Amino acid sequence: MVMVNDFGELNIDAELLESADEDTMTLSNGCICCTMGTELLYALGDAIDRRPRPDHLVIEASGVAQPEKIAAAAHAEPEMQYAGVVTVADAANIGALTSDPMIGAQIAGQLEVADLVALTKTDLGDANVTGLVRRLTTAPIVEAPMGALDPMLVLGPTSPQTPGTGHSHDHGADYAQWSSKGGVVDREALKAFLITPPKGLYRFKGVFRFSDGTSGEAHIVGATHALRTTEADETAAVAIGLSAEFDPAEMASIWETLSA
Amino acid sequence: MTITVYSSKKIVTMDRNMPEATHVAVKDGRILAVGDATCADQWGGGTLDDQFANDVLTPGFIEGHAHLMAGAMWNYPYVGYHDRIDTEGKLWPGLLNIEDVIRGLKEAEARMTAAGEPAEKPLYAWGFDPIFLDTERLNRSHLDEVSTTRPVVVQHSNFHLMTVNSAALDLAQYTRETNVIGVAKDDAGELNGELQELAAMFPLMRRIGVNFRALSSQEPSIRAFGAIARQTGTTTMTDLHAELPDDDVDTLVRVTGSNDYALRIVPMLGAALLPPNDVGPRALELTKKTTDMLRLGGVKLVLDGSIQGYTARLRWPGHVNGAPNGIWVIAPEQAEELIEKLHKAHVQMHIHTNGDEASVVAIDAIERAQSLHYWGDHRHTLQHGQMIDRALFKRMKALGIAVNLFANHIWYFGDMHVAKSIGLDRARRMDACRTCLDEDVAMAIHSDAPVTPLAPLFTAWCAVNRITMSGECLGPEQRIEATEALEAITLGAAYTLKLDEDIGSIEAGKIADFAVMDDSPLDVEPMAIKDIKVKGVVSGGRVFLN
Known part of the structure; x- marks a missing residue:
């Protein structure tokens, strides 16, 4: 499901999305007395209450939104799993926008809180634009020519299914993937892993059988992680990262150390 | 339609041509004439109404910036520092310290129980003003005194904060392990019942069904x-x-x-x-x-x-x-x-x-x-x-x-x-x-x-x-x-x-x-x-x- 939290020219997108109609909601960021964003939260509640419940919720925030506030609601709501902030930066304009005396700080803030930055219109942009964005964020930066971005990066890998431990470099793709199934994991070692994941790992998700007999699930998106207790029959985990930065072989060897 | 002439101790008109008057004649919901007791005579006179004879009349006040939500708030008990009058004209005296607030909440809880509300029905109160409370900060244990079965939710007057009891934290599935910005903890790492900013309040508001919109x-x-x-x-x-x-x-x-x-x-x-x-x-x-x-x-x-x-x-x-x-x-x-x-x-x-x-x-x-x-x-x-x-x-x-x-x-x-x-x-x-x-x-x-x-x-x-x-x-x-x-x-x-x-x-x-x-x-x-x-x-x- 796509929600468009929209103001101004971006509304073109809402019109484009109307073909998807039932799964699109147009939102506002209006609030009576300040900027609490109550409308957006009510809409999030409406989305969760839909039956059948949407598998994924993609929220297109407004041009001056504070995505971290929307993200905070996803972190707080136990029935939602936070899947990251993707900040789309127009390479032709991002330099001017981030130095704008009025909205520069808000735009830079959107890059700063991103889990992933997608650069569009790179053919029109200044060659130094990646460097400029790099100074404003620690998030991985990918190019998204014509706005095309691998859904895997936005929605995350599907539930791990590959049997055994494996890894792949899908040539031509932006990302490299690692996955594993089976075995028992040490809870404390997993916690340490979540706090300091291997270089270049962008997303990780898995369900675990722990050596103390309990089970749980864990997620990493960018710099954030979550661990909670759930039922799980079998350990299964999957990780992805940008091809240039993430080495599935390294991930596999780290994974060995987590096994109990 | 009849003409009613209201007498008044003083009418402050805000009309520069006649800043003060003693009588106003009304017909069909509109002002027919303003002046003294004879103001309606040219219109054939009217019925004199003396109910405001000892009162002052001004133009009805006009509030150019308010929100309908101001009415909706009174669906819930008020626990603020300043006296407020509710929509029924009942005075809600200001609650000056945490003990007063707890007492007010207990009374509200007792009213719910007396009304036969289910024991797990949430109690939502509003207007709490932490700035003026010179005592210990309101926390979950204070509110656990009010009820251990009902989620008790106290919205602070600025709407950016709320303090809730243990039943409310359970309802939102917030635990010691919760690592969410705005879900506050004490020095020992236990939830203290304070939820800061809307995102942290959202899962609870959703579950207790308070929706001002x-x-x-x-x-x-x-x-x-x-x-x-x-x-x-x-x-x-x-x-x-x-x-x-x-x-x-x-x-x-x-x-x-x-x-x-x-x-x-x-x-x-x-x-x-x-x-x-x-x-x-x-x-x-x-x-x-x-x-x-x-x-x-x-x-x-x-x-x-x-x-x-x-x-x-x-x-x-x-x-x-x-x-x-x-x-x-x-x-x-x-x-x-x-x-x-x-x-x-x-x-x-x-x-x-x-x-x-x-x-x-x-x-x-x-x-x-x-x-x-x-x-x-x-x-x-x-x-x-x-x-x-x-x-x-x-x-x-x-x-x-x-x-x-x-x-x-x-x-x-x-x-x-x-x-x-x-x-x-x-x-x-x-x-x-x-x-x-x-x-x-x-x-x-x-x-x-x-x-x-x-x-x-x-x-x-x-x-x-x-x-x-x-x-x-x-x-x-x-x-x-x-x-x-x-x-x-x-x-x-x-x-x-x-x-x-x-x-x-x-x-x-x-x-x-x-x-x-x-x-x-x-x-x-x-x-x-x-x-x-x-x-x-x-x-x-x-x-x-x-």
Whole structure:
């Protein structure tokens, strides 16, 4: 499901999305007395209450939104799993926008809180634009020519299914993937892993059988992680990262150390 | 129709031709004549009604910036520091310490139990003010004393915080392991029951089913809104950021049109609630549904946040405590486009600008729109406009822009602005009523209820005295005369709503809307204006006493 939290020219997108109609909601960021964003939260509640419940919720925030506030609601709501902030930066304009005396700080803030930055219109942009964005964020930066971005990066890998431990470099793709199934994991070692994941790992998700007999699930998106207790029959985990930065072989060897 | 002649101790008309009178004749809900006991004689005379013989009548007060949510709040118990009167006229005495708050909550809990409510039904209370509580901070164990089965949720007065009990934390599935910003913990890592900012409150609000958006559009809330208006002498009030789907409009038309309803409501369509291209056409479509008691067609835009929340957009030198500049709710460039679009379509705009940089953006945008599409009497109004200085008022005068200043803010937040947000020098000229009137800019003053309580006489008191909670006079040079303040809550506010041809003064031809009180705001000591007792209102010739 796509929600468009929209103001101004971006509304073109809402019109484009109307073909998807039932799964699109147009939102506002209006609030009576300040900027609490109550409308957006009510809409999030409406989305969760839909039956059948949407598998994924993609929220297109407004041009001056504070995505971290929307993200905070996803972190707080136990029935939602936070899947990251993707900040789309127009390479032709991002330099001017981030130095704008009025909205520069808000735009830079959107890059700063991103889990992933997608650069569009790179053919029109200044060659130094990646460097400029790099100074404003620690998030991985990918190019998204014509706005095309691998859904895997936005929605995350599907539930791990590959049997055994494996890894792949899908040539031509932006990302490299690692996955594993089976075995028992040490809870404390997993916690340490979540706090300091291997270089270049962008997303990780898995369900675990722990050596103390309990089970749980864990997620990493960018710099954030979550661990909670759930039922799980079998350990299964999957990780992805940008091809240039993430080495599935390294991930596999780290994974060995987590096994109990 | 019959002619009724009301006698009065004094009628303060706000009509410059006859500032005071003793009698007013009413026919068909309108003012037929004003003057002395003979005022209706030329019309064949009328029936003398002496029920106000010992009262003062003024034009019915007009609140130009409030929200329907102010009525919805009274669905729930109040646990604030200041005395408040509810919609039934019942006094809720201020609760001065945590023990009082707990006692108040226990009473509310007992009422729920006595009413046969299920033991797990949530108890939601509002208005709690942590600033004035000089004791231990309210926490979950205090609220566990109230109930271990009901989720107990205490909303703080600023709406950015709540304190909840263990049952409420369980309902939201918050545990010791929860690692969410805004879900506060004590030094030992246990949840202390405080939930900060909306995201952290959201899972709980969703589960306890408190939804002010839904409540505000329902008949009980509209009736409650009417009741708090009547108690304060208010006969016309805005709902200054409304969604206004057809169903809500139909409900509003029906309720405001009923004979036992005294309040005229002026809802303003929230521009951010619709796609930008739809705002103007929808506003124009709504004007067709206008009735006497429901005036439609205006639009509200919000540009920045609040000064006390450090989210207003300030010009240099910004916040004295070093907080970064605030945020834009709409990017200035998009605001400019929308303002041009709406101005071109002749849709009146009420534009929220707290910080002075936001006011500049709005003024620039209107200037641009006016140069592209001339509109002689647009009356676009800056709402709050708290940091507007003389130079900006001069520009507003030249462009025909009105303002609705947040006079109540001086009392409620003045000390905080001196100490933390903008410092003494700029705080002294916040909500600059004197400069505004000197520069001949059309002016109203407001409460922003429920942000501060609705009470136009209190709002006038604030503008006349500029006293803060600590008792200081903040910016004595910006005080205005009582008669100017009374104009701001009557004719001045009517002008900003384009209703001054119908309401705002007591003169022949206008709608018979009066506030009934025991003394004249122009005769009492300035510090006593807020203490004048309001007895009720006359709305369209119908008498509604408290």
